[in-house]
Amino acid sequence: MQKQSFFQSPLLPFLLIAPQVTIVLVFFYWPAIQAVWQSFLLQDAFGLSTTFVGFENYVHLLHEPGYFDAIVRTFAFSAMIALLSLSIALLLAVMADKPMRAGGIYRTLLIWPYAVAPAVAGVLWIFMLHPSLGVLARGLRALGIDWNPLLNGDHAAILVIAAATWKQISYNFLFFLAGLQSIPRSIIEAAAIDGAGPTRRFWTVVFPLLSPTVFFLIVVNIVYAFFDTFGIIDATTGGGPSKATETLVYKVYLDGLLGGNLGSSAAQSVILMVIVIALTAIQFRYVERKVTY
Amino acid sequence: MANVTLRDVRKTYAGGVEAIKGISLEVGDGQFCVLVGPSGCGKSTLLRMIAGLETITGGEIDIGERVVNNIEPADRDIAMVFQNYALYPHMSVYNNMAYGLRNRGMPKAAIDKRVRDAAQTLEIGALLDRKPRQLSGGQRQRVAMGRAIVRQPKVFLFDEPLSNLDAKLRIAMRVEIRKLQRRLRTTSVYVTHDQLEAMTLADILVVMNGGVVEQIGKPIEIYRRPETTFVASFIGAPPMNLLSLGSPSIGGVSGLPAAAGVVGVRPEDLSFGGSGAPSGGLALDLQVEAVERIGAETFVYGHHANAGEILVRVPGEAAPPIGEAVTAVAPRAKLHVFTGDGRRRIDI
Numbered sequence: 001m002q003k004q005s006f007f008q009s010p011l012l013p014f015l016l017i018a019p020q021v022t023i024v025l026v027f028f029y030w031p032a033i034q035a036v037w038q039s040f041l042l043q044d045a046f047g048l049s050t051t052f053v054g055f056e057n058y059v060h061l062l063h064e065p066g067y068f069d070a071i072v073r074t075f076a077f078s079a080m081i082a083l084l085s086l087s088i089a090l091l092l093a094v095m096a097d098k099p100m101r102a103g104g105i106y107r108t109l110l111i112w113p114y115a116v117a118p119a120v121a122g123v124l125w126i127f128m129l130h131p132s133l134g135v136l137a138r139g140l141r142a143l144g145i146d147w148n149p150l151l152n153g154d155h156a157a158i159l160v161i162a163a164a165t166w167k168q169i170s171y172n173f174l175f176f177l178a179g180l181q182s183i184p185r186s187i188i189e190a191a192a193i194d195g196a197g198p199t200r201r202f203w204t205v206v207f208p209l210l211s212p213t214v215f216f217l218i219v220v221n222i223v224y225a226f227f228d229t230f231g232i233i234d235a236t237t238g239g240g241p242s243k244a245t246e247t248l249v250y251k252v253y254l255d256g257l258l259g260g261n262l263g264s265s266a267a268q269s270v271i272l273m274v275i276v277i278a279l280t281a282i283q284f285r286y287v288e289r290k291v292t293y
Numbered sequence: 294m295a296n297v298t299l300r301d302v303r304k305t306y307a308g309g310v311e312a313i314k315g316i317s318l319e320v321g322d323g324q325f326c327v328l329v330g331p332s333g334c335g336k337s338t339l340l341r342m343i344a345g346l347e348t349i350t351g352g353e354i355d356i357g358e359r360v361v362n363n364i365e366p367a368d369r370d371i372a373m374v375f376q377n378y379a380l381y382p383h384m385s386v387y388n389n390m391a392y393g394l395r396n397r398g399m400p401k402a403a404i405d406k407r408v409r410d411a412a413q414t415l416e417i418g419a420l421l422d423r424k425p426r427q428l429s430g431g432q433r434q435r436v437a438m439g440r441a442i443v444r445q446p447k448v449f450l451f452d453e454p455l456s457n458l459d460a461k462l463r464i465a466m467r468v469e470i471r472k473l474q475r476r477l478r479t480t481s482v483y484v485t486h487d488q489l490e491a492m493t494l495a496d497i498l499v500v501m502n503g504g505v506v507e508q509i510g511k512p513i514e515i516y517r518r519p520e521t522t523f524v525a526s527f528i529g530a531p532p533m534n535l536l537s538l539g540s541p542s543i544g545g546v547s548g549l550p551a552a553a554g555v556v557g558v559r560p561e562d563l564s565f566g567g568s569g570a571p572s573g574g575l576a577l578d579l580q581v582e583a584v585e586r587i588g589a590e591t592f593v594y595g596h597h598a599n600a601g602e603i604l605v606r607v608p609g610e611a612a613p614p615i616g617e618a619v620t621a622v623a624p625r626a627k628l629h630v631f632t633g634d635g636r637r638r639i640d641i
Contacts, residue, residue, distance in 0.1 A: 184377065186375045186377055189366070193344065193367060204392070211383075
């Protein structure tokens with residue numbers, strides 16, 4: 001049977017999708033186009049005059065060593081956060097999937113951190129790891145580690161990665177648990193009869209069947225690490241010490257809003273936009289099509 | 294090659310529900326045992342206990358003279374065919390069959406030979422590179438069988454393997470499973486709710502109901518001499534007519550023992566036999582309500598004033614017209630007499 005609608009007036013279908021299109025145009029395309037336009041402009045220090053400078057903002061940016069550092073740092077943070085939160089979440093999901101007493105409570109508790117706002121998560125972690133107030137910091141000092149995320153860049157990075165990972169585990173856990181529960185029980189039983197022990201069963205049967213979930217989550221986690229860590233960074237380190245936790249998104253904020261360099265900030269936004277478009281394209285073209293069994 | 298022996302096997306779930314209430318059973322080497330019963334009777338649970346997928350609450354299960362109660366499924370030397378086939382969706386047909394052998398560390402060349410031999414036996418040689426989702430239901434069924442036979446286990450376990458196939462394919466696969474089992478001579482336990490499958494496949498038929506065994510025997514023996522009214526109505530299609538012997542007396546059967554409470558007669562043993570009951574036999578005055586002609590035979594549904602609906606199965610197409618009053622008769626030798634509660638057969 002053919003399912004196709006016919007309209008009396010050729011205008012009606014356009015009218016029907018107009019509200020949706022308007023929202024998309026006003027809230028997505030207009031700001032994006034504004035950003036692209038801004039990235040070609042240069043303002044004087046007092047904001048009195050604006051000149052069109054073409055790609056000058058981009059050229060400056062790419063010659064700025066700090067920007068390259070921020071790119072490397074952002075990718076490193078993303079990789080660490082994605083790897084840690086995915087592996088911890090998978091481990092927890094596999095354990096929570098087993099039939100056990102009070103399993104429902106355990107699963108609910110694991111999902112809760114997702115409801116915590118990024119900035120609040122950041123504050124919680126700074127409370128634990130603050131050099132003079134933190135509970136964990138005391139322990140680390142007792143172990144002989146001179147723990148100080150306010151002065152030591154590596155420690156600050158660890159703090160941000162830990163907070164961001166903790167926050168993302170719940171989300172990943174939820175997807176992994178759903179993925180595990182959708183694997184038919186009989187397949188696992190068949191593998192058990194086929195002589196595969198629990199570990200071998202996991203790597204040869206369960207994990208391959210979870211691979212679509214894993215790839216989806218990798219993309220989601222990288223995007224998360226790029227953008228949603230802003231709140232955590234702002235609440236904990238403010239990009240410091242000496243830019244040790246300054247990611248691309250945080251640099252956009254610092255340069256544009258605090259530094260007043262709107263042109264450079266806009267150019268950075270455009271580069272970020274390109275990265276996200278690329279990631280999304282990878283997800284749709286590669287992941288959705290090829291990661292099936 | 295192995296016997297499977299169950300000694301007073303019990304299963305009680307954590308909630309206190311008793312699924313298996315003490316079952317003893319002996320399946321000889323190379324025999325084909327079919328567990329049959331309505332859904333929820335515990336037959337699948339019992340099979341999964343033999344496989345090691347369910348713990349055993351009480352009693353013992355032996356496979357090949359070895360108590361397997363506390364042995365992992367992998368080490369029981371069994372292979373199982375699941376109702377939904379449970380093929381590994383991300384592996385090719387070849388790898389599906391080779392997986393169990395690889396896990397046991399068999400050399401590559403030997404695995405290859407076993408898989409190719411099994412594929413040839415099951416006529417799936419051309420499908421070895423495909424993934425399960427590229428196969429039809431019947432082909433998946435064959436791959437599931439292949440995965441079981443490459444292992445050359447002591448025992449095959451089948452959990453309703455044909456119930457997802459269409460009627461025609463089911464009959465073809467049924468015959469094939471039987472031929473394969475005869476050839477391999479591997480002890481098999483097969484679960485089904487289909488009494489026709491049960492009758493045609495079994496060397497030993499186990500009729501289960503509510504977690505207990507109602508009767509164990511050769512299929513044709515069970516058909517001829519059902520021990521309870523449950524077995525009488527479950528084995529044989531269409532099911533046996535069961536008449537309560539109350540007052541007023543039904544059918545004129547005389548000389549029954551005092552304990553007799555139910556008389557059963559199979560539809561195929563009734564006939565429209567002219568005048569009067571054979572001596573000591575059964576005669577039922579019926580009003581014909583419906584007639585089903587299926588070619589080789591005809592089912593006549595008649596209404597009896599006291600006993601309700603009675604089904605008569607007659608060969609050919611000849612049948613009385615609807616609404617006619619007829620008498621259906623059966624000789625005394627064809628009657629099955631049970632106690633009033635239906636739990637015991639009485640010989641007459």
